[in-house]
Amino acid sequence: MKKNKKTFPRQSWTFDKYTNSEIRRAAATGIYDIRGGGSKRRLPHFDDLLFLGASISRYPLEGYREKCLTNVTLGTRYAKKPLELEIPITVAGMSFGALSGSAKEALGRGASIAGTSTTTGDGGMTPEERGQSKHLVYQLLPSRYGMNPNDLRKADAIEVVIGQGAKPGGGGMLLGQKISDRVAEMRTLPKGVDQRSACRHPDWTGPDDLKIKILELREITKWKVPIFVKIAGSRPYYDTALAIKAGADVVVLDGMQGGTAATQEVFIENVGQPTLGCIRPAVDALQDLDMHRKVQLIISGGIRNGADVAKALALGADAVSIGSAAMIAIGDNDPKWEKDYNKLGTTAGAYDDWHEGSDPAGISTQDPKLMKRLDPIKAGKKLSNYLKVMTLEAQTLARACGKNNLHNLEPEDLCALTVEAAAMARVPLAGTSWIPGINNK
Amino acid sequence: MKLDLKKLKLRKVNETLQSIDSKRNNKNYTILNPEGNHAICVGLTDDIDITVKGHVGYYCGGMNQNANITVEGNVGTGVAENMMSGKIHVKGNASQSAGATAHGGFLIIDGDASSRCGISMKGIDIVVKGSVGHMSAFMAQSGNLIVCGNAGEALGDSLYETDIYIKGKVKSLGSDCVEKKMDNKHLKKLEKLLKKAKLEKIKPKDFKRYGSARKLYNFKIDNVSSY
Numbered sequence: 001m002k003k004n005k006k007t008f009p010r011q012s013w014t015f016d017k018y019t020n021s022e023i024r025r026a027a028a029t030g031i032y033d034i035r036g037g038g039s040k041r042r043l044p045h046f047d048d049l050l051f052l053g054a055s056i057s058r059y060p061l062e063g064y065r066e067k068c069l070t071n072v073t074l075g076t077r078y079a080k081k082p083l084e085l086e087i088p089i090t091v092a093g094m095s096f097g098a099l100s101g102s103a104k105e106a107l108g109r110g111a112s113i114a115g116t117s118t119t120t121g122d123g124g125m126t127p128e129e130r131g132q133s134k135h136l137v138y139q140l141l142p143s144r145y146g147m148n149p150n151d152l153r154k155a156d157a158i159e160v161v162i163g164q165g166a167k168p169g170g171g172g173m174l175l176g177q178k179i180s181d182r183v184a185e186m187r188t189l190p191k192g193v194d195q196r197s198a199c200r201h202p203d204w205t206g207p208d209d210l211k212i213k214i215l216e217l218r219e220i221t222k223w224k225v226p227i228f229v230k231i232a233g234s235r236p237y238y239d240t241a242l243a244i245k246a247g248a249d250v251v252v253l254d255g256m257q258g259g260t261a262a263t264q265e266v267f268i269e270n271v272g273q274p275t276l277g278c279i280r281p282a283v284d285a286l287q288d289l290d291m292h293r294k295v296q297l298i299i300s301g302g303i304r305n306g307a308d309v310a311k312a313l314a315l316g317a318d319a320v321s322i323g324s325a326a327m328i329a330i331g332d333n334d335p336k337w338e339k340d341y342n343k344l345g346t347t348a349g350a351y352d353d354w355h356e357g358s359d360p361a362g363i364s365t366q367d368p369k370l371m372k373r374l375d376p377i378k379a380g381k382k383l384s385n386y387l388k389v390m391t392l393e394a395q396t397l398a399r400a401c402g403k404n405n406l407h408n409l410e411p412e413d414l415c416a417l418t419v420e421a422a423a424m425a426r427v428p429l430a431g432t433s434w435i436p437g438i439n440n441k
Numbered sequence: 442m443k444l445d446l447k448k449l450k451l452r453k454v455n456e457t458l459q460s461i462d463s464k465r466n467n468k469n470y471t472i473l474n475p476e477g478n479h480a481i482c483v484g485l486t487d488d489i490d491i492t493v494k495g496h497v498g499y500y501c502g503g504m505n506q507n508a509n510i511t512v513e514g515n516v517g518t519g520v521a522e523n524m525m526s527g528k529i530h531v532k533g534n535a536s537q538s539a540g541a542t543a544h545g546g547f548l549i550i551d552g553d554a555s556s557r558c559g560i561s562m563k564g565i566d567i568v569v570k571g572s573v574g575h576m577s578a579f580m581a582q583s584g585n586l587i588v589c590g591n592a593g594e595a596l597g598d599s600l601y602e603t604d605i606y607i608k609g610k611v612k613s614l615g616s617d618c619v620e621k622k623m624d625n626k627h628l629k630k631l632e633k634l635l636k637k638a639k640l641e642k643i644k645p646k647d648f649k650r651y652g653s654a655r656k657l658y659n660f661k662i663d664n665v666s667s668y
Binding site: 031035143146147149150152153173175177187188189190191192193194196198202203204209213215216219221222223405 | 557560
């Protein structure tokens with residue numbers, strides 16, 4: 001009998017190789033997967049938007065010659081000393097504990113050279129970070145690990161953290177292997193114990209309480225420094241409105257591509273909204289309350305280059321914040337450590353087991369040997385270079401749109417490549433005047 | 442020195458108490474007409490005595506360092522939240538989250554404290570002469586919680602290294618919280634803290650001690666039903 005010719009082996013789209021490997025991993029271990037970073041799935045993002053540039057009806061500015069301002073002031077609503085930054089790109093909160101002391105120092109150094117701010121994280125403020133950060137934002141997190149009024153008064157701004165884009169409604173977990181003597185002491189917990197970072201604040205619930213909490217923080221710091229409220233990309237319109245009502249000077253909005261030190265994979269990939277979908281609702285809330293540009297909006301979650309910066313600003317943000325990109329800039333997932341990544345069963349670019357403390361790049365670790373791999377001065381310089389490149393890129397695009405200030409970019413400068421992006425960003429689909437949900441032309 | 446909140450703004454009252462010149466300023470202050478105001482006496486750093494004549498709102502004595510504050514009334518949510526040192530004495534009852542996340546100092550509540558008393562406490566000693574509500578000492582990390590009355594549901598849930606002493610009944614214990622042996626070391630510590638709260642007549646041996654079973658200190662799938 002003649003044998004039938006076989007078709008090419010066909011893999012399932014639903015049960016792809018990664019999915020199958022996760023099923024096998026779960027079956028073997030009985031534990032859900034925990035990892036760092038943000039969402040890795042394909043999401044509508046800034047890549048789905050394009051700038052239109054100048055034309056007969058728009059007058060461009062000369063690159064490298066005509067000025068295009070980049071500075072931003074954060075906290076103009078109530079603070080006596082708002083944060084004056086040279087560029088609209090800040091460095092997001094990342095904890096000492098999740099990151100090594102030298103990594104935190106590098107972030108402070110890089111941000112300071114570039115004229116911007118960096119942010120503490122769960123676990124308190126380290127002297128290295130304060131010493132090297134010209135502008136340091138001090139986070140008030142639910143766990144209050146390392147929360148100290150002396151440090152609070154040393155801060156240039158305070159950020160009340162309500163949510164993170166990677167895990168709206170979720171807390172965190174710093175596994176015991178990363179709890180060195182110093183981390184344990186700062187967090188008032190025994191060495192080697194898994195440290196839960198709580199998902200909600202211990203002494204307030206809801207927007208009315210938050211207003212009082214902000215009052216307390218202002219009274220402690222004598223109304224000098226701005227109070228930021230950081231929310232996840234969950235319900236951006238209402239959360240932004242409530243943060244404004246509670247008295248925030250600045251709203252930080254983190255979409256689901258925003259990173260975390262450690263959370264369940266299922267949480268990272270299935271909760272929250274893409275950054276692109278969060279901006280316009282937040283700007284709506286600011287505008288409805290007549291607070292746009294009075295309360296500043298910082299957008300984070302997947303910001304990678306000057307184009308992302310310019311697009312976020314064009315949609316109404318006052319600044320952006322970077323976390324994962326800053327880590328990459330100082331050496332995270334660098335291919336030069338490929339052999340070490342391979343030993344951990346991964347590859348450069350995909351390493352995300354930050355919670356395990358074995359980071360070959362010496363960044364998300366407390367291992368003294370690995371930490372030595374990161375030179376905070378050189379790493380700081382890399383970060384400042386990267387921040388400067390992003391700023392130059394954003395300026396290039398703004399000048400092409402005829403804008404002499406990054407903050408003059410507007411939705412009218414953009415079009416979208418996909419229907420989804422057009423609907424989320426509320427800009428026309430390329431080649432049409434169609435904005436899904438706004439007009440049907 | 443008297444500071445009347447009917448005549449002065451909160452900012453002025455707190456500014457006065459936050460800017461003590463030890464050579465020039467008085468060390469004794471009385472706050473009149475608090476009328477439930479929030480954030481009274483927050484962020485103090487000096488060793489001064491303050492008496493608040495009446496009820497206060499949220500976060501009275503928040504992040505206190507060194508000051509000795511007496512409230513002659515009830516207190517709202519988060520009295521002594523994140524206190525580092527000093528003493529706060531509440532002569533009435535306390536709302537929820539009393540002593541939340543506090544790293545040090547001494548909090549005495551003459552009446553009852555509501556839910557989550559001592560939540561995430563990190564080194565403070567709390568003495569409640571009455572009872573405490575549900576989820577008290579939730580995720581409490583360090584320090585001592587002493588309750589002369591009863592405790593509500595889920596006492597000490599997900600507890601770390603705080604010692605809890607309860608004289609009355611406990612409605613239920615939270616995850617990983619267990620009754621522990623009261624040895625001489627603990628009896629002496631309790632005696633000292635009761636004396637500090639001027640409760641010498643109460644006998645330490647009438648209390649039961651609770652602490653962490655430490656089974657949830659490191660994530661294990663076998664404990665999943667406890668989470």
